[in-house]
Amino acid sequence: MAGDSNLKHELESGRFTVTAEICPPRGTDVGPFIEKARLLKGRIAAANVTDNQRAVMRLSSLACSVLLLREGVEPVFQMTCRDRNRLAIQSDVMGAWALGVRNILALTGDHVAFGDHREAKAVFDLDSVQLVKVIDTLNHGRNMKNTELRGATDFFLGAVVAPEANPYEPEEIKFDKKISAGARFFQTQAIFDMERFKRFFETAGKKSVKVLGGILLLKSAKMANYLNTNVPGVHVPQPLIDELEGASDQLEKGIEIASRQLRELKSFCHGAHIMAIGQEESVIKIIEGA
Numbered sequence: 178m179a180g181d182s183n184l185k186h187e188l189e190s191g192r193f194t195v196t197a198e199i200c201p202p203r204g205t206d207v208g209p210f211i212e213k214a215r216l217l218k219g220r221i222a223a224a225n226v227t228d229n230q231r232a233v234m235r236l237s238s239l240a241c242s243v244l245l246l247r248e249g250v251e252p253v254f255q256m257t258c259r260d261r262n263r264l265a266i267q268s269d270v271m272g273a274w275a276l277g278v279r280n281i282l283a284l285t286g287d288h289v290a291f292g293d294h295r296e297a298k299a300v301f302d303l304d305s306v307q308l309v310k311v312i313d314t315l316n317h318g319r320n321m322k323n324t325e326l327r328g329a330t331d332f333f334l335g336a337v338v339a340p341e342a343n344p345y346e347p348e349e350i351k352f353d354k355k356i357s358a359g360a361r362f363f364q365t366q367a368i369f370d371m372e373r374f375k376r377f378f379e380t381a382g383k384k385s386v387k388v389l390g391g392i393l394l395l396k397s398a399k400m401a402n403y404l405n406t407n408v409p410g411v412h413v414p415q416p417l418i419d420e421l422e423g424a425s426d427q428l429e430k431g432i433e434i435a436s437r438q439l440r441e442l443k444s445f446c447h448g449a450h451i452m453a454i455g456q457e458e459s460v461i462k463i464i465e466g467a
Contacts, residue, residue, distance in 0.1 A: 194448035195448060195450075196449075199245070210241060220464055221460070225253040225255055225282060228255040243277070257285060258305060273332075274315075282335040284308075285304065339366040341368065361386055367392070369417065387447045392449050392450065432466060436464075440467045
């Protein structure tokens with residue numbers, strides 16, 4: 178199928194580019210998923226389709242990517258290392274290309290211990306750096322065994338970085354390895370320390386990649402505290418938690434905070450990636466608020 182990546186075009190044009198996540202449903206009723214896609218159409222450059230996010234079973238990210246294409250919304254097909262071996266990974270990557278998907282995001286994937294099928298066997302045949310390399314190899318018309326393909330892929334290839342990881346040094350090493358392996362854009366994990374992110378971007382922005390800062394919608398102070406306790410690499414500062422606790426409508430306050438972050442990112446970064454986790458309709462309010 179023909180067609181190039183609109184996301185790639187937007188980022189390379191130098192325009193501030195916004196992406197967002199749409200979570201697949203926990204079943205085959207795709208009505209609400211398609212409603213959310215229609216809501217975001219024309220407001221964002223592309224929509225990430227998560228791959229059994231938090232190791233909770235959902236409709237296939239590949240199937241949902243194709244549903245987005247039908248709606249005229251450009252998907253970013255997320256591919257994790259958790260559920261597939263190298264045979265299945267290469268098949269699904271090529272399958273996505275054949276079906277018209279043009280953007281792909283390679284990531285490790287949350288461990289099954291966090292999910293709803295804790296007895297599942299995690300695969301992790303490859304790590305995230307190897308996964309980037311495999312997709313880049315397919316982009317160059319060969320598979321992992323160096324066999325020539327009858328038709329290559331040409332994905333706009335993305336990966337993830339956590340600028341607020343503590344310690345940061347191992348993350349920095351992985352970031353550079355992913356660039357060397359072929360990653361061309363990065364969506365970051367949630368950012369709450371904007372000054373620290375600016376320091377990260379001063380270096381990262383000079384590399385041959387585009388960076389979209391991650392904005393996570395805080396729906397409540399309870400959610401913020403949960404993130405601090407349970408999600409590695411994410412730290413919501415106490416002043417933000419206090420802001421949420423003092424609000425009469427905590428969700429509205431969360432939208433206001435996210436809009437503020439979006440405005441800040443717009444002043445120096447290549448783009449933003451908004452994660453509203455089940456509150457996709459709030460993405461519009463965040464964009465309008467900024």
